[in-house]
Amino acid sequence: MRTEIDMTTGLIIACIAIAAHVLLVLFSKRVSPLAVLGAIYLGVAPFSTAGGLAFVEILKYVRIYSVTLLFVLAIFMFRLVRFRSTVLFLLGYLLFSLLATAWSDNPSQAFLFKTQPLITIMAGVFLAISADSPDKVRHIIRILLFGVLIYAILIWIELVANPYALGFKGRLTAFGINANRIGQSAAPCLIMTAFVALYDQVKKWRMFAYVLSAMLLVIVISSGSRGAVGEALVGLLVLGIPLVRRPIFLCGVFIAIAMAGMVLESFVIDQAADRLTNTELSQTNRLKPWSEAWDHFIDAPIYGQGWVFKTYKRAKGSRSNMHSIYLQALAETGLIGFFLLINVGLFSGFRYLWMYFNNQRATGGDTIVYFGASITAAVLAHGVIEYGTITGTAINAILFGFGVGLIDCLRQWSAQRRQNSVAHMEPPHSLAFQ
Numbered sequence: 001m002r003t004e005i006d007m008t009t010g011l012i013i014a015c016i017a018i019a020a021h022v023l024l025v026l027f028s029k030r031v032s033p034l035a036v037l038g039a040i041y042l043g044v045a046p047f048s049t050a051g052g053l054a055f056v057e058i059l060k061y062v063r064i065y066s067v068t069l070l071f072v073l074a075i076f077m078f079r080l081v082r083f084r085s086t087v088l089f090l091l092g093y094l095l096f097s098l099l100a101t102a103w104s105d106n107p108s109q110a111f112l113f114k115t116q117p118l119i120t121i122m123a124g125v126f127l128a129i130s131a132d133s134p135d136k137v138r139h140i141i142r143i144l145l146f147g148v149l150i151y152a153i154l155i156w157i158e159l160v161a162n163p164y165a166l167g168f169k170g171r172l173t174a175f176g177i178n179a180n181r182i183g184q185s186a187a188p189c190l191i192m193t194a195f196v197a198l199y200d201q202v203k204k205w206r207m208f209a210y211v212l213s214a215m216l217l218v219i220v221i222s223s224g225s226r227g228a229v230g231e232a233l234v235g236l237l238v239l240g241i242p243l244v245r246r247p248i249f250l251c252g253v254f255i256a257i258a259m260a261g262m263v264l265e266s267f268v269i270d271q272a273a274d275r276l277t278n279t280e281l282s283q284t285n286r287l288k289p290w291s292e293a294w295d296h297f298i299d300a301p302i303y304g305q306g307w308v309f310k311t312y313k314r315a316k317g318s319r320s321n322m323h324s325i326y327l328q329a330l331a332e333t334g335l336i337g338f339f340l341l342i343n344v345g346l347f348s349g350f351r352y353l354w355m356y357f358n359n360q361r362a363t364g365g366d367t368i369v370y371f372g373a374s375i376t377a378a379v380l381a382h383g384v385i386e387y388g389t390i391t392g393t394a395i396n397a398i399l400f401g402f403g404v405g406l407i408d409c410l411r412q413w414s415a416q417r418r419q420n421s422v423a424h425m426e427p428p429h430s431l432a433f434q
Contacts (some may be wrong), residue, residue: 001368034078034130035143037070038123038398042147045393046185047154052176063393064116070118074126084408086203086347087125090401093329093340094118100333104306113307113319116392124401128409134366140204141371145212148189151213159222169266171224178371183220183228188399190216191235191375198239199367227386231396235378238356239370286323286385293322296331304334325383325390344404348376351407355414369410376403 024033041063048063050056074080098118101110131137158174159165163302165172171179187380193216195208220228296305308320308331322328329338352373383389389396 028172031074031143032130032140034070034074034127035120035140037066039144039147040066041398042144042189042395043150045395046151046177046181047175049181049393050175050177067120067398070123074130078130080126080129084411086351086404086407089343089347090404091122093337093344094121094176096337096340097333100304100306100337102306104148106309109273110307111369117390120392120397121390121401123135124398125405127404131409134368134413137368138200141196145193145196145209148193149212149262151185151189152212152219155219155273156215172219172222179223180225180227182188183223184386186216186219186223187228187231188375188379188396190232191239192222192399194236194239195371195374198243199370227382231378231382234381235374238374238377242370274376275418289322290324290327293331297334300334302334303336304330304332306332307330321387323385323387325387328387345380348407352376355410368406372403372406372410375399379403
């Protein structure tokens with residue numbers, strides 16, 4: 001659906017855009033411009049595919065522009081082009097996936113589709129490596145929360161004001177957005193807000209994050225998306241493990257979540273609740289696309305099909321959803337792409353496991369490692385049953401890049417901390433010869 005824009009509306013949009021750019025420049029020394037663009041993406045991306053919004057095309061362009069500008073500024077203005085092993089594997093997978101479009105049956109359309117996830121995921125990486133300290137990461141996360149707030153408020157307005165929001169099989173469908181997409185947008189945001197609520201040192205930010213977390217929890221459960229609930233549970237579990245040393249607080253958190261679940265059960269329609277507890281693969285529309293992905297892999301096991309697409313939704317072709325980032329990688333990029341993607345998961349897992357359980361030694365006890373580990377683990381786990389993780393329109397994509405990028409940052413800060421401690425221990429040269 002295309003939106004016709006009259007001259008007056010176009011001028012208003014142009015003025016708003018110019019004003020936004022001016023404000024971004026004026027406040028760039030106080031607020032990270034990359035974080036502001038990331039927040040805009042988080043607030044706009046879920047609605048950029050909303051069939052019920054008349055101005056959805058405008059939102060799509062805002063989403064593309066914000067994340068592309070972030071990508072361009074990071075490279076050409078901030079010179080963030082030095083990567084280490086884990087990010088290099090991720091970049092290698094994204095570039096090979098883009099290269100694979102050359103041997104697909106629809107290379108031009110494939111290139112357009114594959115460019116979006118590359119820009120979005122790497123934008124998340126740039127957000128992470130733009131920070132020169134853990135405090136700067138916290139600053140970035142706090143700014144991102146405002147984008148999450150926009151998303152949560154708009155979904156809640158629809159949930160409260162529209163009696164038909166829970167009408168489709170008892171699942172939340174706001175503004176014509178698919179229920180799974182609503183849940184999958186809210187789940188990674190819930191992990192981020194929960195991190196701030198549990199570990200931020202400033203009380204007002206913790207209170208703000210608690211309220212936002214409660215709003216997102218309702219959205220995740222009301223969506224009836226099992227993948228979203230699973231993703232949120234994985235992330236919250238990883239965040240909660242360090243709190244075992246504070247068992248009373250941890251019990252309080254779980255009791256609050258349980259009570260919220262019981263309250264939600266009273267107004268979430270039975271079909272949505274039944275869907276959350278249904279684990280039969282035959283009823284989840286997974287076996288067919290998984291089998292299809294395997295057939296594509298068998299046909300081209302080394303380098304894949306390039307791009308697996310269908311034409312009944314869009315004449316020029318749209319990507320076939322294999323409901324798994326790993327099977328999608330096998331089908332489209334073969335063993336080469338699958339190897340690169342699996343290594344992203346393995347390297348991320350090993351790095352975070354060591355830093356997670358040796359936090360005092362690895363990062364000086366900084367809690368940022370808990371956020372990086374939780375969001376990376378949750379997104380990779382969610383990718384087993386959903387492909388939306390690495391599409392250019394998903395919140396998962398940019399936060400996945402953020403989590404992987406933090407690995408390099410944490411390692412660098414750890415090395416700097418060790419060098420500083422050694423320097424402080426060394427005696428002055430004047431004393432060394434006495």
